Amino acid sequence: DTAVSQTPKYLVTQMGNDKSIKCEQNLGHDTMYWYKQDSKKFLKIMFSYNNKELIINETVPNRFSPKSPDKAHLNLHINSLELGDSAVYFCASWGLAGVTGELFFGEGSRLTVL
């Protein structure tokens, strides 16, 4: 069973379109994230939700809107896509290991904007 699953894995679209990426985790974790990995592999946090509430919102254009219908799901909707949005988007959930925690990542969704 996949712990953190994202769909779609690949997404190719035209500039100006709107697209969504879905994420689900079956680990029972309360906190979920979206990270963006650019072409140089630099991984940057975008958003974090804890039990459906937004707790981290980095400097991300408001064309990006996360939605968490429940604590097991965190979706990412992107409006008016731009060339610079091309990247791999990773969903992750935060699991406690004793008093510390670690991230569990999905396999990524590669978005290509033409």
Added chain:
Amino acid sequence: SQQGEEDPQALSIQEGENATMNCSYKTSINNLQWYRQNSGRGLVHLILIRSNEREKHSGRLRVTLDTSKKSSSLLITASRAADTASYFCATDLYGNKLVFGAGTILRVKS
């Protein structure tokens, strides 16, 4: 801004050799974690070292942390071709916000 920076950016070694990757960061941390990313896959947690620890081992992995220098190193001993991947350090500044470095690409040649 980026918190962690790995060094070197890329490393190529022969199977059986040791691989050492370094990470520097800028602010005080709760803990530092290392992750691995195989090509086209998600990141996988390898090891965590707390701010009050100096060294930690897990199998063929050895992590050190020097908080006075704000740096950490990851040593992989007796490398295998299957260790070929990108390795990232991530600093836990507070609570559950991890900030990642740019990663080191390790290639192990058989």
